[in-house]
Amino acid sequence: MxxxxxxxxxxxxxxxxxxxxxxxxxxxxxxxxxxxxxxxxxxxxxxxxxxxxxxxxxxxxxxxxxxxxxxxxxxxxxxxxxxxxxxxxxxxxxNLGVWMLGPVLLEVGTEEQKREHLIPMMRGQQRWCQGFSEPNAGSDLASLKTSAKRVQDSEGEAYIVNGSKIWTSYGDQADWMYALVRTDASARKQQGISFVLIDMHAPGVSVKPIELISGKSSFCEVFFDNVRVPLRQLVGPEGEGWAVAKKLLQHERAAMSKFAEGGAPSHDALAVARPYLDEASPAQAAVWRDRLAAQLMDAHAFALTHQRVTAQAMARQDVSGPASIMKLVQTEQEVAKYELLVQIMGLRGLSWEGEDFSQLEHDICRQWLLTKTYTIGGGTSEVQLNIIAKRVLGLPA
Ligand SMILES: Cc1cc2nc3c(=O)[nH]c(=O)nc-3n(C[C@H](O)[C@H](O)[C@H](O)COP(=O)(O)OP(=O)(O)OC[C@H]3O[C@@H](n4cnc5c(N)ncnc54)[C@H](O)[C@@H]3O)c2cc1C
CATH class of the missing domain: 1.10.540 (Butyryl-Coa Dehydrogenase, subunit A; domain 1)
Known part of the structure; x- marks a missing residue:
């Protein structure tokens, strides 16, 4: 052995x-x-x-x-x-801290940052959220406007942060946020951005939850009103936050797959569909069986490709291009799966609550709505297609 x-x-x-x-x-x-x-x-x-x-x-x-x-x-x-x-x-x-920020701090954080944040994460004492998106900066993230002005005050050097973030998952539960802020408004888009760690309990931070159509409310808006962020919470050099964020996003897919594991169980389409297919007319059932079979074959092909890309990542090959392909294909497959299930289930796939419907029927309906977020969070499908066109296929921008 x-x-x-x-x-x-x-x-x-x-x-x-x-x-x-x-x-x-x-x-x-x-x-x-x-x-x-x-x-x-x-x-x-x-x-x-x-x-x-x-x-x-x-x-x-x-x-x-x-x-x-x-x-x-x-x-x-x-x-x-x-x-x-x-x-x-x-x-x-x-914990987003462990899955996404931690590897970045290990790579580019100061010794003080590692001691202040990694150890509490590893003890399960610090929960993190991601403060990237803003009302006018989602896909075009570099348009972000939340400002961080450097000052010297009685407690030392710091940034004074003003602005707001949106779609911050679990912002109301987090102790800390890793965020992108603009430290130089005159620099070209990406150059003026810095990556900072913000204490969510600091004076001037306020959080407002946003309700989702799936009934779950994990999103928040976060507002910063003259929030003091000590200079020691700057990760990487000032103005080079874009490069730090790119490192962090490499870990986002792995983090999202762990989320999917707990937050969004994926149903066995065949098992769910079977009783409804038995009730459908033979002609209709034949069409649905064909579509289900095609989806199952796609899912199997995806699983095999995923194994190959995982092996490439373990061999330390650059998988940033394939990661976009994986994100695009997996999320689009999940969307298509629940669309088909809801069609097969008919009205029973549109149940929200009440005893006339089974728990599974409620779950499928909510999951169908939740999948709408999959092709947006972590970069939309269109943005993934742009990345694939540029980085994988080498097409002009
Ligand atoms: C479940 C979920 C969790 C999230 N969690 C967080 C979080 O914790 N922290 C955080 O900061 N953000 C989070 N987000 C926000 C997410 O990153 C943004 O929603 C996403 O980047 C898209 O930005 P937007 O919503 O502003 O849409 P927009 O960028 O305004 O896009 C609108 C539409 O235009 C299309 N589009 C935009 N640009 C192009 C282009 N160049 N080419 C082609 N089409 C384009 C998009 O694909 C989309 O269909 C989360 C989102 C979701 C759904």
């Missing part, structure tokens, strides 16, 4: 012994454990699983031990993730 095989066997044995059975069932959105100052558990199994992973540094197995990680090599960290997936162990903590 190779060292890696031995390590895999050890990991599997530890997981079998320490992951409670209830933490190996598919997670629902309500059962997600978010890190942060409002950390709470619904039961003892959740607490045990959280604390056991935390104590091993397995919120981020590949991070250095000095910052609370597991200190494992990239290959070993991957083995931990693979075994957790294989044994259906839940993510012990959901």
């Amino acid at each position: 190779s060292d890696n095989d031995n390590f895999r066997a050890e990991v599997a044995a530890w997981l079998e012994a320490h992951c409670p059975a209830s933490m190996r069932r598919p997670i629902t959105a309500d059962e997600i454990i978010w890190g942060g100052s409002r950390l709470s558990f619904q039961n003892e199994d959740q607490r045990l699983w959280f604390e056991r992973c935390r104590d091993r540094g397995w919120f981020a197995p590949g991070w250095p031990k000095e910052y609370g990680g597991g200190g494992l090599s990239p290959k070993q960290a991957r083995i931990v993730e693979e075994e957790m997936t294989r044994l259906s162990c839940r993510q012990p903590q959901y």
